[in-house]
Amino acid sequence: MTDLTASQDMMSARHRLDLTSDAAKARVRARYRAEARFRSYGLVALAVTTVFVGILVADILLRGIPAFWQHRLMLDVPIAADAFGEAGKASTEAQIRGGDYYPVTKAALAAAVPGIESRSAERTLNRLLSTGAADVLREQLVANPALIGTTMPKVPLLLSDDADLYFKGHETKVASRAPRGIATPSGTYGQVTVLTASNDFADELIRIKQALALRARQLDTEGARLQRSPEKANQIRGGEMLAEAKALRGRAESPGSEEVLDSNVPSVLVEINGGLVKATKLGNSSISGEVLLPLKSTAEAKPADWKIVSYVTPEANRKVTDQEVAFLERFRSLGAVESAFNWRFFTSGDSREPELAGIRGALVGSALTLLVTLVLCLPIGVAAAIYLEEFAPKNKITDLVEVNINNLAAVPSIVFGLLGLAVFLNFFGMPRSAPLVGGLVLALLVLPTIIIAGRAALRSVPPSIKEAALGVGASHQQAIFHHVLPLAMPGIMTGTIIGMAHALGETAPLLMIGMIAFIVDVPKAFTEAATVMPVQIYLWSDLPEQAFQQKTAAAIVVLLVFLFVMNGLAIWLRKRFERRW
């Protein structure tokens, strides 16, 4: 005893705890600094993550949200009495369903924009409507055949994707300006000249010349670069560019001279006497060009009655032509354009036409696939977890099984796809592209996750609960099923839903079993061909149409909402069933 005390005294003499020395104070300050530093690292990491997630979400929403709205033409549609059969006789439903609606919509468009004589302009006008524009008409007529022979008021006719994008502001800005002089058109249709009493087109001319000068500079740079290239062909091309630039500069530097407009400069148009003239030649006080929308007369127009319009984006840089813009602007001024929520996106399957394509097929495909996965995974996964955790003898074989389950969770998903292809399709001869097979493959993928999560959840239940149950004479199985499993259920649910969310976003294994096909029909059974949401997104993102890029973003929004709903469900389930002990 005494020895012990003595040695303790000696120790404290040498290693005395001093909290007041400078070194101790410095240590305290260093500790505070270290803690503050660590906190600030955390804050910075959090801020960076938040910014990136914010940018991602904002970008997807900005691109995707417009795709949830669609523009339609609200037109009065006259239906001839003999449109789908003999006049005076009621048309059958098959006749109405199978009828040709092109003449019907054509007539409606012609009524809205009268006086179009050129065939190509007429075709352009008709192409503004989607190929599915008449669907709504068909449905209404099937529901009420009495409408045949009447004029249906304000039928919403779906616009084509390019027209829709134009109204969403993706194609060009339209600027208009009031002139000062009195203008006189030379004709009402075809090639006409418009003369004004003052230099009303001088501003446009200057702008065009500026644009020419800009293009000349770009050609100069590019041409000079190409000329330095060692390849002969490039040198020749560079020389051509320099010559072109010189010509352009010549035009740009002679003020007041007339300019011939092409599709590489902004379009200049004149709206006069109820019609629209597109300038092909531009002078200070006159334009000559072609009529896009026929004029009512060749009467003189006072400054207040006509205006100069320009489509800012050059025609070559946009998908809608001047003629199309002219028609669309006419419809807009008629008040016939209406934007409405794109229900079709949620009610129809895929399509080659962006404005007709919907997510329903992929949503139903995902739901069916996940249902198969859930029905397979949850019972098998939970049973396996309970067996391995509570009943399996601890020996080499169970160790091997355990290691392999953990390894399976790390296997690349495409491997499961190959397995599905080899086993389910080739060996068992199951149907290709079917949600059943997709569900089976995803079940293989999710099973390890559920087993691991399930075992962790079972292990986290305090052993005292099991002991308590055993202590009152419950059997091992009763103790587990009555007490341990209910307490582990929130954890198992969380693991399952995380696994299912993982499965929902999985693409690679489904490609292997053919779920990448272009499938128009919404699947109705587990064995019908289907696709799933991530694959649909992948398919759409690959298509060239700009409208499909929007659809891609919109589909991502839907997928994210689906995921949020699933995760929300997980949180709710956990809160609902969480018990304290």
Add this chain to the structure above:
Amino acid sequence: MDAQVATASRPAPTTTAATGYKVMARDCNVYYGAKHALKSVSVDIPDRSVMSFIGPSGCGKSTFLRCINRMNDTIPICRVTGKITIDNQDIYDTSLDVVQLRARVGMVFQKPNPFPKSIYENVAYGPRIHGMAGSKSQLDEIVTASLEKAGLWKEVKDRLNDSGTGLSGGQQQRLCIARAIAVSPEVILMDEPCSALDPIATAKIEELIDELRRNFCIIIVTHSMQQAARVSQRTAFFHLGLLVEEGETSKIFTNPEDKRTQDYITGRFG
């Protein structure tokens, strides 16, 4: 303390039914893997009395307690040899159903461990799985009687549907006792039932143990020698896996025969 129940001071090992001993152990050995945790323990425990096991940590007293309801079976590496009988029936006999044995031998654990269910469900669980009640009213009777015997009825009768985990520590432990006695066991094992409780709750549990003594054979493991002295009629002292000394509580605490017992109760080690 209560000498009326206690029998002879150091009973000679015997296996006849006429002795009045409820639980008898002969040459009981327990191995955890290679570790010999309990060495050749033989002890007789009389019915309707309280037997306490004392000894330093790791001496094997809890291990022995868990042999009596075969709770050690749940530990894979644990091996038990020797013979333990309850009412002269070998509990390690292969024909005996371990689940039924545990219904006959109730257990109360160190830390109160009510099920995270309602108070009613906690008590009703055992009777329900053993089919002890034919109807809801019978089950209600059992629950009420058990809670009354555990001295908890007055405190919880208005909130039987509240969670058992919402009670205070002492109440939870009495709920666990009620749960144990609901299946009307013959023996109740208590593994340091008061070590997680404050002195007032401890006093209540001790009172309860004294009450229960009239109907049950109670075996209690405790680290508190005062508690052993207060509640038990007989005491056994374990040390390093050996049963060193066993006898009337008053004798063990006042006049122990073994030097090690004396050292322990006087605080030399442990």
